[in-house]
Amino acid sequence: MDKVKIHQILNSVWLWMKHYKWLTITMTAMFLLAWLGYLFIIFGGRFVFDEKAVILPTASSVVAEDGTVLGKLYTENRDYVTLDQIPDHVEEAFIAMEDKRFYEHAGISFPAVARAVYRDIIAMSKVEGGGSTITQQLAKNLFLVNDKTWMRKTKEVMASVYLERNYTKSQILELYLNEIYLAHGIYGIGTAADYYFGKNIEELSVEEGALLAALVKAPNTYTPHHDLEKAKNRRNLVLQQMANNDNISTEDMLDMQTTSIEVQAQQEEREPWLDDYFAYVLAETEEVYDLSREALKRGGYTIEVNMDPTIQKIAYEQMQKSDFFHGSNDAVDGSFILMEQTTGNLQALIAGRDFQLNDINHVITKKQPGSVIKPLAVYGPAMQLGNYLPYDLIPDQDINYDGYRVGNADDNYEEEVTLYQAVVESKNAPAVWILDQIGIEYSKSILEKMKINISDSGLAMALGGLETGLDPIQITEGYRTFIHHGEWIEARSIDAILDRDQEKVQPKERETKSVFNSQTSWNMLRMLEAVVEEGTGEAGGLRKSLSR
Structure with a gap:
C-alpha cells in the first residue's frame, strides 16, 4: 500500500470522526470505562482480601482417653476437616447444588461482572444477584458479611477473582466446606457430620452428604x-441434581429419595460431672502451655486429658449424697481429688457438690488445712532430720510457748506419747512441741520444696492455722511424696495438646523434687495407714488400697 492510499484512509477516518464527533467520544469513553472497570475488578481484590479471615476459627476440644468430650471452646463451633477427609460424593453433592461449573469457571462469569459494575457503579443499587458461585459465596462470607455498602457486590466479585488467582480449586472448596453455616450454631461439614449423624465426615453416606448440601441455602x-x-424434599432435590451431573445413576437416585432421614437426637443439657475437671483443664492450659481462652476458641486444639470418666462420674454422684455432709446447713460443700500416684496425673476432680463453670472452684481455693498439715509441716520434716523415729516418746503436755498455748481436741494429756500415737490420734500438743524443736524456718524450707509457700511464722502453723491456707491440689501433691519414696511431682490434668495440624504443643517442664528420703516416706505412709485403720480417720476408711 503506497503512501497516497494510506493518507486517503487516514483522512477518511478523520472526516468520519469529525462528522460523528460525539458518537466517537462516547464510544471511546465507554471503552475506557469498561476497561478500567475490568482492571479494577481483576486487580482490586487484594484490597478486599483479608489474610486473617482465611484462617477459620476452629473449636478446641477437651477429650479423655476413651473419647469422652469434656467440653469445647469456640467463637464458631467448627471442627476443621481437610479435603482428603471428605468423601467425593459429599463434595459432589455441594457442587451439584451450589455451583455445577465450579471446576470450569474462574470464580465468576463475565455477565455477573457486568451486572455488578452496572448495579454498583452506574445504578448504585444494593440489589443482589442470584446464582453466586461457590467462590463468590466464600468471598462474601469471609470478607463481606458485615458490608452493607452499595459497592458490596462489586467487592464480592473482586475478592472472588483474587481467590481464584491465588488459591487452587481444592483450597477454595476446602475453605468453603469448612466455612458454611449449617444451623444450630454449627459451622462446617465436619461439625455437622457429628451433630446431625454422630459420625466422622469420612463415614457419611451419599444421602447424608446430600442432606448437608441441602441446608446451605436456608x-x-x-x-x-x-x-x-x-x-x-430439599435433600431429594440435591440427589436429583447429582443425577443430572452423572454423579449417581437415576436408579440409585430413586432408591435414595425413598429413604427416610435419620438424625441423632440432641441432648439439651451437658453432663454436670464433667464441668469440674473441664474448669481445671482450662486453667492448666494457660499456666502450663501458655494458651489463653481466646487462643483455644480459635485455634482448633485437641486437649487430651488424664481424666478417668468412670471414676469422675462416680465421684460426682457420691458427692451428691447428703450422708457424707453432716453440716449445719445446706451450704456445706467440699472437693475431691484422685491422683495416680506413679505419674502424678489427676484422674478425677470434683470442685464442689453443685459446681458450674465460673463458680467458686474448691479444688484450687485456699482454705485452712487443719490437722492435714501435720505430716507435711511437722512429722515428715522431723523424721527427715534423723532425730525422730515413729516409736520415740515425745511430750503430750499443756505447755506455754511465750503466751501461745494449745490443747488437745479432747482436752486430755498423757504426759508422753510415741510419735506414732501422736499421728494416729492427731494430737495437737505433741505436734506443736515437735515444730518448736525442729524450728519453723526449717519446716517452711521443707514445705517450699513442695511449692507450699507460706508467710506464717508462728507455732499455730503446726495445726494448720495459716493466714491464706492451702488448696487441695497442694495437699494432694504433698501427700503423694509419702507413697512415692519422698518424691514430689507437679500434678497435671493434661496429657498432651495437639494443634490443628496434629503437632504437639510443648508444655513448661514438669517439676519434680526430692523432699523426703525413702525411710521417712515409708514411716509416714505406715502411720497414715494406721490413722485410717484405727485412728481419727477410721470413719473414712476404705477396704481397698489407699493410693492409686
Whole structure:
C-alpha cells in the first residue's frame, strides 16, 4: 500500500470522526470505562482480601482417653476437616447444588461482572444477584458479611477473582466446606457430620452428604430438627441434581429419595460431672502451655486429658449424697481429688457438690488445712532430720510457748506419747512441741520444696492455722511424696495438646523434687495407714488400697 492510499484512509477516518464527533467520544469513553472497570475488578481484590479471615476459627476440644468430650471452646463451633477427609460424593453433592461449573469457571462469569459494575457503579443499587458461585459465596462470607455498602457486590466479585488467582480449586472448596453455616450454631461439614449423624465426615453416606448440601441455602428452614418434610424434599432435590451431573445413576437416585432421614437426637443439657475437671483443664492450659481462652476458641486444639470418666462420674454422684455432709446447713460443700500416684496425673476432680463453670472452684481455693498439715509441716520434716523415729516418746503436755498455748481436741494429756500415737490420734500438743524443736524456718524450707509457700511464722502453723491456707491440689501433691519414696511431682490434668495440624504443643517442664528420703516416706505412709485403720480417720476408711 503506497503512501497516497494510506493518507486517503487516514483522512477518511478523520472526516468520519469529525462528522460523528460525539458518537466517537462516547464510544471511546465507554471503552475506557469498561476497561478500567475490568482492571479494577481483576486487580482490586487484594484490597478486599483479608489474610486473617482465611484462617477459620476452629473449636478446641477437651477429650479423655476413651473419647469422652469434656467440653469445647469456640467463637464458631467448627471442627476443621481437610479435603482428603471428605468423601467425593459429599463434595459432589455441594457442587451439584451450589455451583455445577465450579471446576470450569474462574470464580465468576463475565455477565455477573457486568451486572455488578452496572448495579454498583452506574445504578448504585444494593440489589443482589442470584446464582453466586461457590467462590463468590466464600468471598462474601469471609470478607463481606458485615458490608452493607452499595459497592458490596462489586467487592464480592473482586475478592472472588483474587481467590481464584491465588488459591487452587481444592483450597477454595476446602475453605468453603469448612466455612458454611449449617444451623444450630454449627459451622462446617465436619461439625455437622457429628451433630446431625454422630459420625466422622469420612463415614457419611451419599444421602447424608446430600442432606448437608441441602441446608446451605436456608439452614434454619431446611434443618431436619425443625421440619423433617422440608428437609427431605430439599435433600431429594440435591440427589436429583447429582443425577443430572452423572454423579449417581437415576436408579440409585430413586432408591435414595425413598429413604427416610435419620438424625441423632440432641441432648439439651451437658453432663454436670464433667464441668469440674473441664474448669481445671482450662486453667492448666494457660499456666502450663501458655494458651489463653481466646487462643483455644480459635485455634482448633485437641486437649487430651488424664481424666478417668468412670471414676469422675462416680465421684460426682457420691458427692451428691447428703450422708457424707453432716453440716449445719445446706451450704456445706467440699472437693475431691484422685491422683495416680506413679505419674502424678489427676484422674478425677470434683470442685464442689453443685459446681458450674465460673463458680467458686474448691479444688484450687485456699482454705485452712487443719490437722492435714501435720505430716507435711511437722512429722515428715522431723523424721527427715534423723532425730525422730515413729516409736520415740515425745511430750503430750499443756505447755506455754511465750503466751501461745494449745490443747488437745479432747482436752486430755498423757504426759508422753510415741510419735506414732501422736499421728494416729492427731494430737495437737505433741505436734506443736515437735515444730518448736525442729524450728519453723526449717519446716517452711521443707514445705517450699513442695511449692507450699507460706508467710506464717508462728507455732499455730503446726495445726494448720495459716493466714491464706492451702488448696487441695497442694495437699494432694504433698501427700503423694509419702507413697512415692519422698518424691514430689507437679500434678497435671493434661496429657498432651495437639494443634490443628496434629503437632504437639510443648508444655513448661514438669517439676519434680526430692523432699523426703525413702525411710521417712515409708514411716509416714505406715502411720497414715494406721490413722485410717484405727485412728481419727477410721470413719473414712476404705477396704481397698489407699493410693492409686
